[in-house]
Amino acid sequence: MIGTQYSRSHKGYEGARLDRIFNRRRPEKYPSDIIFAASPDDVVSAVLYAKGKGAQVTIRSGGHSWAAWSLRQDSILIDLSELKRLEIDAENMTATVSPSTTGKMLNEALGPLGLMFNGGHCPDVGVGGFLLQGGQGWCARTWGWSAEQIESMEVVTAAGELVTASRRENADLLWAARGSGPGFFGVVVSFTLKLKKVVGMYGSTYIYDTVAHYDEVAKWYLETCPGVPSDCELVMLGFRSERVMPHLNPPRPVLVVRALCFTEDEAEAKEALTIFAKGVPSLDKAHVAAFCQPSTFTEEYQRQADDNPIGRYFVQNAWLDGPLDKVAQSMKAAFVDLATPQSFALHFSMAPLRALPDDMCFSIQTPHTLSLYTIAPPDTDAFDAVCQAYQDKVWTHIDALRPEQGGSAGIYLGDSDLVKRPVRFMSEQNWARFCELRTQWDPKRTFAGYDGEALHGSRWNRNPWELVD
Ligand SMILES: Cc1cc2nc3c(=O)[nH]c(=O)nc-3n(C[C@H](O)[C@H](O)[C@H](O)COP(=O)(O)OP(=O)(O)OC[C@H]3O[C@@H](n4cnc5c(N)ncnc54)[C@H](O)[C@@H]3O)c2cc1C
Missing domain, CATH: 3.30.43.10 (Uridine Diphospho-n-acetylenolpyruvylglucosamine Reductase, domain 2)
Structure with a gap:
């Protein structure tokens, strides 16, 4: 067969x-x-x-x-879409799933049992690609990278053998799988994942004009994030008003700042969201100021699906670092204009930054993920050049800055295109170990691995500023 x-x-x-x-x-x-x-x-x-x-x-x-x-x-x-497995061990709070299982499918099965998995935000992302690249799932800021929840995996190796990888068996294979993304040298056919108890959620949302208020909103948001209690996901999004406030005339870019607090307890959510809102720019200037609204996974998945319409996407990201005023300035260009009405920018806060466990090859992160999604209509390539030019403008500026200047320490594989921009996604030390393991497990390079590795030669897995040192 x-x-x-x-x-x-x-x-x-x-x-x-x-x-x-x-x-x-x-x-x-x-x-x-x-x-x-x-x-x-x-x-x-x-x-x-x-x-x-x-x-x-x-x-x-x-x-x-x-x-x-x-x-x-x-x-x-x-x-792997026809390889289907979704088994839940509610007592031990684990689920074993096939890689094409989506976050939404998994959470719909877990919800009635009072359990959840912090998978990807988009309802239809497969756990396969998502977990291998690290997985910036729900509340990654404090719950950690979703790949940290992998207890074990079954992998078909380049030798054509089905093996188990866990902390006890083939631990080096598990290490390599957690963060190498499309470079992984095997086919994962199942993941056994640790689950969490399901919790309620409450969100606060503030919307301001970007051009008029970017400086003060970004300053407040970046300064408030590190002090917000755990179990809150914090994002700042840049949209064009046509997407989120179609009645605004004239249309303009808007900043949507959102905190989503995961708890059953409304009083606890109010306390956390009050801390988040401390210092928020005058609400008289806000188009929307909605405090502590109850939400559900169904609503949040729908919001994510709406944020990511069908289209021709150009996507890149960076891990920004440095003083907060410099971070705010370096990412400003990604928010203030936006190439097309569909496009958007996202700052996903990881502050205060958790230390990474050392048993995964995932190794680059800072308190600030900046992702830019320039999106053209699905059926024409007429806007592709505009979308690409906007990406080039933003990243040429950011990539030239060092991390201490609000520049980039590297990228998260999930929102990357390594053929176009082969910047650092793994530490030097982990990359060396990854290459050794790849030679050991896949000596003849049966797996195609990273698209762009051969093309970029010595520029591969290097930030542009590292190349001028
Ligand atoms: C709308 C949208 C929203 C997103 N939201 C998030 C988010 O919230 N958080 C986040 O971290 N990322 C997010 N992403 C990025 C997404 O997680 C990655 O693009 C991920 O690679 C998608 O996984 P997939 O299995 O669906 O993709 P695929 O295209 O099927 O897989 C990508 C690659 O991963 C490798 N791979 C996949 N499965 C296996 C396997 N079983 N064994 C070995 N290698 C495998 C292969 O190299 C494959 O080509 C989002 C993407 C989209 C389009």
């Missing part, structure tokens, strides 16, 4: 290549075969088939990588 297979001459090939890719801007890259594996045995057979053909393997779980990492020229693409 190998699963359902589409070769390039098959009439279903183009649908198999593209239908499961979220981003409507798809690369002109054509795998030689696409195999829909329905079981771990199918995956083993598909890996051995690829080796027999001398082709490299790529993998697709949820199809939500912005740069469509699953598509590589002449690869054998193993699509």
